[in-house]
Amino acid sequence: MRPGRGRPGATLPDRLPAAAAGAAAGRGEALAPTGGRGVVRADLGRALPVDRRRLGGRLDRRTLGGDVGRVPRPGLRRSGQPPRGLWCNRVDEHSSILGGALNDVGRAVSWLEATLRLPPADELDAALAADPAPGLPVVLPWFSGERSTGWVGEARGVFHRVSAATTPVELYRATIEGVALSYVRILRELIAVTGQPREIVATGHVAATLPSLLQMVADAVGVPVVPLTLKRSTLRGTALSTLPFLAPDAEAAPAPKGEPFVPHPDRLNYYHRRMERFGILYDKVIAHAN
Template sequence: MARRTAPVAKSAPPVPKPDDGSEFSVPLVKAVDPLVLALDVGSTASRGSLHDAHGVPVRGYRHKIPHAFTAKSDGTSIIDPDSVVEELGTIIDVVVGSRKELIGRLKGVAIDTFASSLVGVDANRKATTPCYTYADSRATPQLAGLREQVDEPELQQLTGARLHTSYLAPRFLWLRENEPDLVADTKRWVSLGEYFHIRLLGKARAGTAVAAWTGLLNRHTGDWSDRMLDLAQIDRTKLSLIARPNQPILEVPSGVVQRWPALRDARWFAPIADGLAQNIGSGGRDASTMVTSMSTSGAMRVLVHSVPQEIPYGLWCYRIDDSRSLLGGAVNDVGRALDWASRTFALPEDTGMPEIATQPYRPDLPLLLPYLTGERSTGWAGGAQAHALDITAATGPEALARGVMEGVVLSLGRVASQLKEVAGDVERLVSTGGVSQNVPGIQQLLADYLGRETVQATFKRSTLRGTAILAQEVLAPGVEPAEAPATRTFKPKEKHREHWDRLAERYEVAYRRLIAP
């Protein structure tokens, strides 16, 4: 099988472009070494794919296994960690298997997972708990108690994160109060990605970005914060050591190589958070680009090559390594809110959310605050619930669905306004994620509200790509990532300015009432 090895920076080959307009990929024979296997554990599926030195997916080497969180009305949001480990093993079987053509070419295995995951592990390296997800809001009472004890803005500047049910300080307190037997059986607390490494490799370290997403990291030093550990009532010996992106695991058990010979030369990189991966994979590698993620949840982010001294009230700032931080804000419900609206309202036949997004603007729409699983940025009201206002007997299902969609846009827009305070006017705004692909008209709504162009990233697996690119910074330094496809631009329409200004004013009043408690 013909191949090319990754060149040094001075002689780097031209960055490849897609073979055609339909798929961003390269055949194995044209892939530039080294290759990386990227794994992604998201809210709705586990995925894996092979990428070359430019971060281009290798055609025919990918697999996906759907899954779902177990959610209950009391705020429960969990997933079985062993099922995820099994999914990932199956994905590696399918993508890599015993394929001899990959031996000697595959140099890295990198993984991202949804952020703020937590699994308890016993002395035999087996799970003592389910995996608690970012959407689990049962720690709302503990969160309220913490907020009464501390100066929250001070902690935000220390960790880059507000106090919230998505982070681990209130979750650890909830576990002590509600699951003392599980806590007693647990010798170590890890993220879902770390648990995968423990089960497969027998060892694990927390990537800096994963540690940052716990809300327990000192963003200035890159180590666990003693202050936050005290508040969480957790000993640092119960947590993993922290690894920078350039500190992979080099030695792996022989059984791993026996099962997958193609991984004999691979370095295993510490897990990273999916938000960071999606940002990098969509082209947001510096402060010139703001990335809007619209998937099950959503976010707006800017990657900065610094550690900002001050963070606006509604944002988070996650340390990536010694010189980079990811600044932004997240909302729990984007795709989740649209799916709920599509299922709940009796929409006419042949009318789905894509059609709802392109309907004309209307002044009589109800106002909906789409906080189905709590609110993160910008008010950090973990126990917030969805609210609907201005519904009358004349309000139909299409108006309700469009109200949910415009509520999603407004919640993202709140994040964008605070990002501007720190990052200024970025050069471009890129939208990515399944919602942007499946409901493209929502990007026009976002462009109208923000008053600026948005570019649609047409590549669907940007998170996997970003995970691979971060690993390639270590494996193939100096090799530039290929430009991610982005073929459609949405220009703002000034005639809709009045609609959004009026709606934003109504939203602000309702929002303040919602988060006041």
């Protein structure tokens, strides 16, 4: 579902399908609720077609735990409109899909692999899985424009505080951290509307091939990230949205899931500081210039 086709001025209806973040053809999207109350879905793909997502469920305004609450939560505007960093597409007169989108997820990984002289995959995986190290560059990973949350089409990637001593592995990790923080920006705005999730369900090609990205999101948000081991998960979303009409009394079959990526509490402050620096750099370089 393309964010540009949403209704920026639309108010939220009675029902809202809980939260997701996704990527297709190098892009990423975030939608709100999927798979039950208190569940956020993250779909991280690469070189996949963008399919229409219709995700069932009801808005849950309860706080469900986690550490995201330490971040200011502006909530809905008085007009009842969603946060400006998200898009809202109406499904019917009672429900809509609320979400956000990224341009560059798989594309960022492809660019890194094509541009940098990187070590073997096992060394990269070890570097991403290691405890975060202070002093990494801050990366705004928009190689082809920003969609959520600023909608700046002219935005381009920014590598801040790169020195002669910065290694390709450090650039790689810093960029993946930047992608994770881009998802966190969307999730914060979704959480302001839906309440804190108890888990984030991740799908897509990048989710399967770059599990350390899921760990980074879990560490930055303070909520477990659970990989969905189901191909073509968009079709499941379509089925969930039509199930109440075709078989109102039927229960949806549980989705197959892998082992969760549990957040490391000792990493939360690191990502909180990285998010602050990310925001300052964004305000000065991207927002101010546009």
